[in-house]
Amino acid sequence: MSRGHTTAGHEYPEIPAETLLTVEDLRTTFDTPRGKLTAVDGVSFELEAGRTLGVVGESGSGKTVLSRSVMRLLPKRGATSTGRVRFNGHEMVGLTQKQLRGIWGTELAMVFQDPMTSLNPTMRIGNQITESLRYHLGMSSSEATEHAVVLLSSVGIPTPERRLHDYPHQLSGGLRQRVTIAIALACGPRLLFADEPTTALDVTVQAQILDLLAAQQRERSMAMILVTHDLGVVAGRTDDIAVMYGGKIVEQAPTKTLFAEMRMPYTEALLGSIPRADQPSHTPLQAIPGRPPDLVSPPPGCRFAPRCPYAQPRCRHEEPPLREAPTKGHRFACWFPVGTPEGRQALEENRVRGVALDPARSVTT
Amino acid sequence: MALLARRLVQLVGVLLVVTFFSYLLLNLLPGNVAVAVLGPNATAAGIAHVTAELHLNQPLPQRYIEWLWQVLQGNFGESYHTHEAVSTSLAQRLPVTIELLVISQILAFAFAIPLGILAALRPGGWLDNISSITAFGFLALPPYVLGVILVLIFAVSLHWFPATGYTPFLTDPGANIHDMILPSITLAVGSLAVYLRVLRAEMIATLQEDYITMAVAKGMPTWRILTRHALRPSTIALVTVAGLNVGALIGGAFLVEYIFALPGVGVLAIESIFSKDYLVVQGIVVVVAVAYVVVNFCVDLLYLFLDPRARGVQTLG
Numbered sequence: 001m002s003r004g005h006t007t008a009g010h011e012y013p014e015i016p017a018e019t020l021l022t023v024e025d026l027r028t029t030f031d032t033p034r035g036k037l038t039a040v041d042g043v044s045f046e047l048e049a050g051r052t053l054g055v056v057g058e059s060g061s062g063k064t065v066l067s068r069s070v071m072r073l074l075p076k077r078g079a080t081s082t083g084r085v086r087f088n089g090h091e092m093v094g095l096t097q098k099q100l101r102g103i104w105g106t107e108l109a110m111v112f113q114d115p116m117t118s119l120n121p122t123m124r125i126g127n128q129i130t131e132s133l134r135y136h137l138g139m140s141s142s143e144a145t146e147h148a149v150v151l152l153s154s155v156g157i158p159t160p161e162r163r164l165h166d167y168p169h170q171l172s173g174g175l176r177q178r179v180t181i182a183i184a185l186a187c188g189p190r191l192l193f194a195d196e197p198t199t200a201l202d203v204t205v206q207a208q209i210l211d212l213l214a215a216q217q218r219e220r221s222m223a224m225i226l227v228t229h230d231l232g233v234v235a236g237r238t239d240d241i242a243v244m245y246g247g248k249i250v251e252q253a254p255t256k257t258l259f260a261e262m263r264m265p266y267t268e269a270l271l272g273s274i275p276r277a278d279q280p281s282h283t284p285l286q287a288i289p290g291r292p293p294d295l296v297s298p299p300p301g302c303r304f305a306p307r308c309p310y311a312q313p314r315c316r317h318e319e320p321p322l323r324e325a326p327t328k329g330h331r332f333a334c335w336f337p338v339g340t341p342e343g344r345q346a347l348e349e350n351r352v353r354g355v356a357l358d359p360a361r362s363v364t365t
Numbered sequence: 366m367a368l369l370a371r372r373l374v375q376l377v378g379v380l381l382v383v384t385f386f387s388y389l390l391l392n393l394l395p396g397n398v399a400v401a402v403l404g405p406n407a408t409a410a411g412i413a414h415v416t417a418e419l420h421l422n423q424p425l426p427q428r429y430i431e432w433l434w435q436v437l438q439g440n441f442g443e444s445y446h447t448h449e450a451v452s453t454s455l456a457q458r459l460p461v462t463i464e465l466l467v468i469s470q471i472l473a474f475a476f477a478i479p480l481g482i483l484a485a486l487r488p489g490g491w492l493d494n495i496s497s498i499t500a501f502g503f504l505a506l507p508p509y510v511l512g513v514i515l516v517l518i519f520a521v522s523l524h525w526f527p528a529t530g531y532t533p534f535l536t537d538p539g540a541n542i543h544d545m546i547l548p549s550i551t552l553a554v555g556s557l558a559v560y561l562r563v564l565r566a567e568m569i570a571t572l573q574e575d576y577i578t579m580a581v582a583k584g585m586p587t588w589r590i591l592t593r594h595a596l597r598p599s600t601i602a603l604v605t606v607a608g609l610n611v612g613a614l615i616g617g618a619f620l621v622e623y624i625f626a627l628p629g630v631g632v633l634a635i636e637s638i639f640s641k642d643y644l645v646v647q648g649i650v651v652v653v654a655v656a657y658v659v660v661n662f663c664v665d666l667l668y669l670f671l672d673p674r675a676r677g678v679q680t681l682g
Contacts, residue, residue: 073582097587105584112582117575121674122597131593132583167673183583 020191020223021047021070026083028062028069037295039065040081041247049190050221052214054234054255056270057244060292063227066244067193070225071108072100088190105132109189111213114200115176119168125152126164129183136187151182155212174205178212185216191223198233210237231267232274235259240329243267246293246303249322253330263325263337265310302335310336310346368669368676376662383658384436387651388429391643402445402643415445441648446640451648454633459652461531461629465618468545469552470607477557477603481564482591488569497565500558508617512551512624519547529626548625552617556610563606567599574598601671608664611657 028040039062047053057063068074069081072092085092088107095103112118120128129151130144139147145164152160155178168176177197184192194213198206214237217224228234234241235255242252243264251264262268272286290307293299299306305315312335320333336346394401399415407415415421419442420428435442441451484493503511520528526547532540571577572595580594619631626632630649637645668675 071582073578101584101586103584104582110579110582112575112579114575118579120576120580120594120598122672123594131585131589135586135589136584169674180579183579 018049019046020049020088022084022086023070024084024086026066026069026081026085028065028074028079028081031078031080032296035296038298039247039295040069041295041298042083043244043247043249045242045249045252047191047223047225049223050217051240052217052224052226052238054238054241055225055227055244056229056231056234056241058229058270058288058292060295061244062247062295063229063244064195065247067110067195067225067227071104071110071193073104073110105189106136106187107190108193109184109187109191110193110195111177111180111184111197113196115168115173115180116200118180119176121168123167124164125166125168125171125179129164129179129186132183132186147186148182151186152179155179155182155185155216156208157182173201174208177201177205177209181209181212181216185220188220189222191225192217193225193227195227196229197226199229206233213237230274231270243270246298247295248303248333249331250304250334251330251332252322253325253327253332257327257330261325261327261330261339263330263332263339263343264304264334265308265336265338265343266304268338269307269309302333309350310334310338310343311350312336312346369666372662372665376658379658380655383654384433384651385429387647387654388432390650391647392425394643401641404641418442436651441651442644444637444642444645446642451645454645455630455648455652458628458630458633460534461627462615462618462622462631464534464541464545465548465552465621465627465629466614468549469614469618470556472549472553473556473560476553477560477564478596481561482568482596484561484565485568485572486587486591488565493565496561500561503554504558506554508551508555508620509624511554512548512621515547515551516624531625531627544627548621548627551624552614552621555617556607556614559606559610560603564599564603567602568595571595571599597671601668604664604667604671608661611660615653615657 023046024044026040026043027038030037030039041062043062043066045053055063055066065074070085070087070092072081072085072095074081081093083093087103090103090107092100092103119125126145126148129148130139130141133139133144133147134141148164149160152163157163157175157178163171163175163179168179171179177200181197192213197213198209201209210233213224213226216222226234226238231241238255240252241255241258242249243258243266244250245266251258251262251267253262258267259271262271266288269286269288273288275283275285288307293303293306299316301317301319302308302311302315303319305311308315314335318335320335322331322333324331334343336343391402392398397412398419398421399412400407402415402419403411420431423431439452441455443450444454447454480492480496484490484496487493506514516528519525527544530544532544534541568591577590577594580590585594618629619634621627622629622631623635630652634646634649636642637649
């Protein structure tokens with residue numbers, strides 16, 4: 001846990017660290033047959049150079065669209081994305097594809113979820129690594145090949161010289177994800193997006209890949225945004241965590257703070273849905289009842305209210321703003337926060353009234 | 366290499382079946398084969414001669430093997446009308462048909478590949494719409510209609526190209542190509558429309574793949590993504606369709622040769638059928654069937670080049 005807190009910003013708090021990425025009021029909508037779907041709804045956050053932000057949320061919370069929106073890697077048609085994204089001195093919103101190509105790969109890179117589909121099956125691994133080296137850094141064929149060997153061995157691939165000539169189908173899932181990491185790192189990006197980088201992998205390989213990402217991130221003092229649905233994945237590996245729900249950030253805090261004093265009932269529910277080693281075996285997991293909100297016509301008020309054990313009438317018509325908690329860097333959006341007298345009272349009232357957590361039913365007063 | 370050997374064995378098997386049925390064609394003629402070959406005015410001596418020459422008094426399997434042995438040596442027998450060896454006629458006519466087929470396929474691919482790629486880049490865009498509508502229009506036009514229309518416009522009205530006729534390539538290469546342009550276009554248009562639709566659909570599917578998004582995220586330029594990343598995985602279906610299209614194409618080539626009076630195998634086939642010159646017909650059927658099988662064998666080999674996964678897993682280390 002302490003590993004994430006050894007970065008410059010924490011050891012010397014009086015010197016403000018360089019802000020690498022500033023996102024302000026980012027909003028991304030998709031045209032669907034049913035109407036406009038708002039996948040990312042007014043998200044703002046900052047990321048300092050060399051630090052790691054975990055973005056956590058269940059499927060459909062907008063975490064993947066958030067990372068694609070920051071990268072500006074959205075479909076050309078049907079998607080609209082507004083707001084401000086300032087990255088490494090670039091105003092990303094409004095850049096042309098050509099201008100973005102100068103940033104993609106070299107300053108901003110991405111590791112995708114499924115290494116079975118993110119490598120081109122008809123190209124040798126070597127070519128998939130060297131093409132960006134040759135295109136972006138102007139390396140000759142032999143320089144690029146040498147560099148590719150170094151990259152492959154740095155991500156822990158044995159006999160890299162021979163692997164260069166392999167096709168992706170000749171590699172295991174874990175090795176393939178190492179290759180996609182090598183490709184993402186090839187041109188030395190300052191910020192790496194890792195979008196569920198271990199979801200498609202065996203449990204035994206997951207930790208290895210996460211450790212590899214953490215090691216590379218420290219070595220290269222590269223910033224990283226780790227997108228995942230699994231709070232357990234980000235627990236020991238990030239400086240900060242942003243929890244997303246229904247396209248919005250509902251809680252954000254330094255990792256330790258979040259686990260110690262979470263305020264948002266959704267964060268609590270996410271944590272409750274992780275199996276824990278200290279519980280007796282066969283303890284039922286606490287699934288979050290109900291489904292994520294419909295992002296075409298989201299419910300009024302707090303979007304989590306229909307599934308929330310704390311929900312009060314106020315939650316259903318008045319949307320809680322993202323407000324500062326007493327601890328520095330901790331923000332949350334809730335009227336009846338976890339661990340506060342208001343929160344305890346709300347929970348107790350619901351218990352007394354016997355309100356079942358059925359999203360179809362509404363709370364009556 | 367083991368894979369290649371297995372494919373070769375399969376090829377030989379298929380060729381045996383194909384040649385057997387081609388041979389059977391002659392024997393399926395009603396009545397006495399010798400009478401059928403010689404026609405109604407056959408003399409007893411003629412019938413005896415043909416019976417001996419075609420080994421008609423031997424059992425069928427033995428006849429087939431002897432015939433196959435002769436065919437392997439290039440001997441298809443001789444025409445009972447012109448008394449010319451069938452192999453000689455084929456040798457004269459085949460280059461014309463092959464040239465027509467090759468030029469038409471080069472034309473079809475030369476237009477279908479770039480148009481298919483560009484149409485897939487912006488599905489529903491103006492280029493996609495125009496090329497789709499045109500392709501469907503041409504698909505609906507059989508070669509015998511299109512050929513006549515092209516002749517009317519470019520030969521009769523504009524006098525840019527000859528309406529009919531053929532100059533051997535070795536006599537005058539320029540005139541040869543000039544003569545072949547209209548026939549090749551007539552034959553190419555149908556293939557072009559099919560190839561364009563297949564490649565467009567495959568490219569659209571490929572461009573949705575994660576590895577294309579990954580290439581975009583690497584900052585690769587669009588042309589490089591299209592040609593280096595997306596084209597090769599998208600051509601597998603195209604190659605399959607092109608292989609299967611060979612049969613229809615040969616039929617089309619026969620028609621086009623007839624329309625433009627090109628001295629190819631097609632015209633020879635039509636003449637031989639009308640004059641009941643069965644040995645010539647049999648020779649043509651064998652050549653066409655074998656060509657079809659061999660082309661599709663080459664398509665199979667092309668898969669191995671296009672898709673590394675088809676080569677079988679050979680893990681290093």
